[in-house]
Amino acid sequence: MSSNHTDCHYCLQSLRGRKYALREENAYCVTCYDSLFANPCEECKQPIECDSKDLAYKGRHWHEGCFKCAKCSRSLVEKPFAAKDELLLCTECYSDEYSSKCFHCQKTIMPGSRKMEFKGSSWHESCFVCQYCRQPLGTKPLITKDNENYCVPCFEKQFAHHCYSCKKVITSGGVTYHDQPWHKECFVCAGCKTQLSGQRFISKDEYPYCVDCFGKLYAKKCAACKKPITALGGAKFISFEERQWHGECFNCAKCSVSLVGQGFLTRRDDVLCHECGSAS
Secondary structure: OOOOOOEOOOOOOEOOOOOEEEEOOEEEEHHHHHHHHOOEOOOOOOEOOOOOOEEEEOOEEEEHHHOEOOOOOOEOOOOOEEEEOOEEEEHHHHHHHHOOEEOOOOOEOOOOOOEEEEOOEEEEOOOOEOOOOOOEOOOOOEEEEOOEEEEHHHHHHHOOEEOOOOOOEEOOOOEEEOOEEEOOOOOEOOOOOOEOOOOOEEEEOOEEEEHHHHHHHOOEEEOOOOOEEOOHHHOOEEEEOOEEEEHHHOEOOOOOOEOOOOOEEEEOOEEEEHHHHHHO
16 A cells, blocks of 8 residues: 555655555554564464465464365365364364264264264264154153164153052062063052061962061961961971971970980970980
């Protein structure tokens, strides 16, 4: 540009009939301006002279011809781009290198498109669908089986067990009794209705009973201690003439020696070892 300023602010040479540049209201000849103020190009490291276009991004500068994708070298001027580790990349190269791949179709999820994430994997929104009805899952509740996702109604229809007691779907947990699935909260003692999941129980006529109820309702009573004999855990008991004893209760009534596996004598309601029975 021509100037009414007479001299370069730096070298003091006349600017008459010469191009110049202004900075903070001071005029500089082109040579002085470039040497004092031109930004170095990030790519070629040469100064970006005042008659060249200076393209800037986050404090860095490029010649227009140097503003290219670091991978494919295509110009990024007036085109969308992305930065990674201080490198500028066109959207195609950035997607190939760094964008997530769709778990379903294995194609790149392009920057700016909607991405669905679930259990550490990513999907295109259009690929994130119920495996059975093919309807989009979006943010709806879902259940995964064999790496496939299902909406809750389809999963229940295809795979879920139904509780033997209440007939409703068992969505998690549950117990099996007589080869039938039960909700934990439905698997209760037939007597007192206490939940039996994780507890010891005894079956009687196809019904489960807690130990206390079975003892009260059905168990034989020990002739010695009068407590129920449940035989839980394989515990031994002794039966003789319609009477039963816990293994640890089957002792001589006189000397208290154990009679389990030993010969014994009876006298009225008592059982005695041979020694005590013979001495009486």
